[in-house]
Amino acid sequence: MSGKTDVDADRSGAQETVYADCVHCAEPTEYPESVKGVTLCPVCEWQEAQRTACSG
Numbered sequence: 001m002s003g004k005t006d007v008d009a010d011r012s013g014a015q016e017t018v019y020a021d022c023v024h025c026a027e028p029t030e031y032p033e034s035v036k037g038v039t040l041c042p043v044c045e046w047q048e049a050q051r052t053a054c055s056g
């Protein structure tokens with residue numbers, strides 16, 4: 001019973017991924033900082049997709 005709890009605690013502290021900020025609104029994105037190029041948060045990414053869809 002106690003073993004399960006230990007695993008959960010271990011996993012939560014093991015990974016510390018630093019996420020890049022959104023270039024539009026500075027909100028944290030789902031992309032790690034190691035990703036090159038423009039990083040957008042889910043909201044801005046959706047808005048960009050809408051804009052692209054309309055311009056075509």
Ligand SMILES: [Zn+2]
Nearest residue numbers: 022025041044
């Ligand atoms: Zn954003």
